[in-house]
Amino acid sequence: MTFAINGKEFSESPRAGQCLRTFLRELGHFGVKKGCDAGDCGACTVLIDGEPVHSCLIPAFRADGHVVTTIEGLAADGGTHSMQQAFLDAQAFQCGFCTAGMILTCASLNQAQRQDLGASLKGNLCRCTGYRAIEDALDGKTNIEDAAAGGAFGRSLPAPAGPQVVRGAARYTFDTTIEGMLHIKMLRSPHPHAKIISIDKTMALAVPGVHAVLTFEDAPDRLFSTARHERDWMDPDDTRVLENVVRFIGQKVAAVVAETEAAAEEGCRRLKVDYDLLPDVVDPAQAIAPGAPLIHSDKTREQRVADAQRNIVAETHGEYGDVAAALAQAAVTYEGTFTTQRVQHAALETHGGLAWIDPAGVLNVRSSTQTPFLTRRALADIFDLPPDKVRVFCERVGGGFGGKQEMFVEDILALAAIKTGRPVKLELTREEQFIATSTRHPMRVTVKAGADKDGKLTALQLDVLSNTGAYGNHAGPVLLHACGESIGVYNCPNKKVDAVVAYTNTVPSGAFRGYGLPQTLLAVEAAINELAKGLGISPYEIRRRNIVKPGDPMRSPPGSGHTDVLYGSYGLDQCLDLVERAMQAEAPNIELSNDWLIGDGIALTMIDTVPPDGHIADARISLREDGGFELTVGTAEFGNGTSTVHRQIAATALATTVDQIRLKQSDTAYGGHDTGAYGSTGTFVAGRATQAAAESLAGDLKTFASDATGIDPGSCVLENDSVICGKQRLSFAQLAEMARGQGKMLRASGTSEGTPRSVAFNVQGFRVAVNKGTGEIKILKSVHAADAGRVANPMQCRGQIEGGVAQSLGATLYEEMVIDDRGRVVNPKFRDYHLPSFADIPRTEVFFADTTDSLGPMGAKSMSESPYNPVAAALGNALADATGIRFTAVPFKPDRLWPLLHEKFGSKVGS
Numbered sequence: 001m002t003f004a005i006n007g008k009e010f011s012e013s014p015r016a017g018q019c020l021r022t023f024l025r026e027l028g029h030f031g032v033k034k035g036c037d038a039g040d041c042g043a044c045t046v047l048i049d050g051e052p053v054h055s056c057l058i059p060a061f062r063a064d065g066h067v068v069t070t071i072e073g074l075a076a077d078g079g080t081h082s083m084q085q086a087f088l089d090a091q092a093f094q095c096g097f098c099t100a101g102m103i104l105t106c107a108s109l110n111q112a113q114r115q116d117l118g119a120s121l122k123g124n125l126c127r128c129t130g131y132r133a134i135e136d137a138l139d140g141k142t143n144i145e146d147a148a149a150g151g152a153f154g155r156s157l158p159a160p161a162g163p164q165v166v167r168g169a170a171r172y173t174f175d176t177t178i179e180g181m182l183h184i185k186m187l188r189s190p191h192p193h194a195k196i197i198s199i200d201k202t203m204a205l206a207v208p209g210v211h212a213v214l215t216f217e218d219a220p221d222r223l224f225s226t227a228r229h230e231r232d233w234m235d236p237d238d239t240r241v242l243e244n245v246v247r248f249i250g251q252k253v254a255a256v257v258a259e260t261e262a263a264a265e266e267g268c269r270r271l272k273v274d275y276d277l278l279p280d281v282v283d284p285a286q287a288i289a290p291g292a293p294l295i296h297s298d299k300t301r302e303q304r305v306a307d308a309q310r311n312i313v314a315e316t317h318g319e320y321g322d323v324a325a326a327l328a329q330a331a332v333t334y335e336g337t338f339t340t341q342r343v344q345h346a347a348l349e350t351h352g353g354l355a356w357i358d359p360a361g362v363l364n365v366r367s368s369t370q371t372p373f374l375t376r377r378a379l380a381d382i383f384d385l386p387p388d389k390v391r392v393f394c395e396r397v398g399g400g401f402g403g404k405q406e407m408f409v410e411d412i413l414a415l416a417a418i419k420t421g422r423p424v425k426l427e428l429t430r431e432e433q434f435i436a437t438s439t440r441h442p443m444r445v446t447v448k449a450g451a452d453k454d455g456k457l458t459a460l461q462l463d464v465l466s467n468t469g470a471y472g473n474h475a476g477p478v479l480l481h482a483c484g485e486s487i488g489v490y491n492c493p494n495k496k497v498d499a500v501v502a503y504t505n506t507v508p509s510g511a512f513r514g515y516g517l518p519q520t521l522l523a524v525e526a527a528i529n530e531l532a533k534g535l536g537i538s539p540y541e542i543r544r545r546n547i548v549k550p551g552d553p554m555r556s557p558p559g560s561g562h563t564d565v566l567y568g569s570y571g572l573d574q575c576l577d578l579v580e581r582a583m584q585a586e587a588p589n590i591e592l593s594n595d596w597l598i599g600d601g602i603a604l605t606m607i608d609t610v611p612p613d614g615h616i617a618d619a620r621i622s623l624r625e626d627g628g629f630e631l632t633v634g635t636a637e638f639g640n641g642t643s644t645v646h647r648q649i650a651a652t653a654l655a656t657t658v659d660q661i662r663l664k665q666s667d668t669a670y671g672g673h674d675t676g677a678y679g680s681t682g683t684f685v686a687g688r689a690t691q692a693a694a695e696s697l698a699g700d701l702k703t704f705a706s707d708a709t710g711i712d713p714g715s716c717v718l719e720n721d722s723v724i725c726g727k728q729r730l731s732f733a734q735l736a737e738m739a740r741g742q743g744k745m746l747r748a749s750g751t752s753e754g755t756p757r758s759v760a761f762n763v764q765g766f767r768v769a770v771n772k773g774t775g776e777i778k779i780l781k782s783v784h785a786a787d788a789g790r791v792a793n794p795m796q797c798r799g800q801i802e803g804g805v806a807q808s809l810g811a812t813l814y815e816e817m818v819i820d821d822r823g824r825v826v827n828p829k830f831r832d833y834h835l836p837s838f839a840d841i842p843r844t845e846v847f848f849a850d851t852t853d854s855l856g857p858m859g860a861k862s863m864s865e866s867p868y869n870p871v872a873a874a875l876g877n878a879l880a881d882a883t884g885i886r887f888t889a890v891p892f893k894p895d896r897l898w899p900l901l902h903e904k905f906g907s908k909v910g911s
């Protein structure tokens, strides 16, 4: 068999049944990615004879006699193809996992195909960008700027890894091989609830190439939570690496470790497991009812399970004032119950990693994680290892969205590496991602609200039932967050919360962008609109009369005592103005028949810029011999842009340019600590640590230059890669040389403990058209205003907002994990789940409030997760405005809308 890959002749023979994607990766073409292995995502796109194909669907032998081009060979002689350059100019990527495939498809389009990008790009999914920047690349737009020395902060500088990303040279978790590596496959439970009586390994161990079968008998008998938080009290200890009780379909039962994935899979098939089936419950309301089967009956409050005898993992109850009395006296009231569904993060890179023990006896884990330092801590605890004998690090991570603030694979990797003494790899499939990682918490939210005749809120009450699935990772903190800022943003003398999280025999829920707020906002923001409607005032006006303003307490019962949340800046009023103006601006006329109803809707959100109770980040920076700087931080890059922002902060503080800042990050071997890249803390917390380190070093440079020149340090300033003392200019390179001559290192460190915290704000507006005959929705206008403080990198921040809105639109309109009555996920594939593609996402106009935060680094606030939060609520309000019907369940799919539309408009359709 002969074929040409990127202009080179090959005569290798693929293995029987091997797909082209695997074959190419085994030849070292790591730009060919795996996102689904089912032809649904396009991450594996290559060109065959110039035509884009999904290489996961092509048997490798079919390449015989053809010319194959991967991203690494798109440009001649290792240069940059015009499409790669267009993606760089527009910065049409975030995590970059989809980018190689996307570029190859875009590069192959002819003029006719470019006229219909919705159809032409339907085979390439991007979970991060919302596609607007990709369209910009195809339109030849430039979104990047440059910056003079000291002027980096606030400029739209490109991501440092951009050139590697567009050429397929950026290395993600699985883009490496290790000599002698074994592969892990998991046997997963087919039962929602069962006790494992025995596991017969004999037949599995007889499979050629199988090295080990690991079961609960081989794993440490230690409870922990897969959730990673700085403080253990936040999550229940209810999970083991492997255990003898399974609580959901998909839970890991055993790990087979083998020379090849095929042998490991065959080993899994040959395991004989004897289960004793236990009663199960998949509905959260039934789970907390008397007599329900108990899912964690052995757990107690000591393991931080609130009431194991009622399947309640966490609950919160409290009241300010007297809500019942206030509702009785209100001029207008509203009550409604809303339900939200399970949705998946769907990061294109699945969970997984590699582990090995190095000659110094250190357990190394390279994984797709947002929390390397906390994962190291957990592994050291579980396996009784000194922390310095465990190293956890990540390369570039292909999307996270909170889903990788968990330890789903690293424990198995560590166990397998320790037991076999060999390097091991575990890469979850897309199906495992759906059935065995985590999802957003589905919630049932009842809201009661009242206002007086002047439009002042007098009562706000939330009754929440959240479904954590089989394990309680993030259950309590998500609930607190959901019931916190959603009503804390409104002044109201009477507030009440009753909220419960139930265990069920279903796939666990966990951290997901927005952390509970999108669910409760759907109800709260609907209630605010309904009150406005009842009073005959605008949705903007009722919010202006009731939102908190600087000086107002941000209260929600039972009162968390978070006195460290301050108004570091305030731009919610501006956000409302910006959205109102943009929604009123003239829009192009769209011809629609009388079957289409048009309406507007808005919703707002407030979010604390840091999770509560401890989020710690260290940063260190040193002057290199060449006059540049080396910056070391713990926070990870997974498309959130921290690697760009940290260099901007350091370059600004040190009066240099970003290319002089070399960044090392997300590796416990570098020392220091970082709680993790979640809760939008990469800028606000880790950025403050970087600012502190860089400003400290700037001070040291001035002192050093002052000593060298004899000029008072107060008369020394940093400017253009130099320190200027009086009339003398000493370049950083000269200072480095002088320091070396004195045997000194010029370096500094900074720490941020994530407190005090600020608040950030977002307002989303939609204009929609709804077909009263079919339930189809068209989005005619999407407007988003954000108060991100002084925006560190406008292009990048706009991308986070567009991506957040797009991801949330998916969950608002289409995405839903369907769970059957046994708790089985029946649609664990992108094809059946409907991840939004290019054609599904409208352009969102993004505006920024003009504020500078007194608490954030250089005036910046967080802005990665909150744009997600108001989307479903704003769209629900627009639907209600268009139709007069309050739809209360997401996703707003046509078949869910149609019955109510038909009831109201049935006879008038087509008129």
Ligand code: FES
Binding pocket: 033, 034, 035, 036, 037, 038, 039, 040, 041, 042, 043, 044, 045, 054, 055, 056, 057
């Ligand atoms: S990996 Fe081939 S289409 Fe997703």
Ligand code: FES
Binding pocket: 092, 093, 094, 095, 096, 097, 098, 099, 125, 126, 127, 128, 129, 348, 398, 399, 639
């Ligand atoms: S940039 Fe497209 S999936 Fe992350």
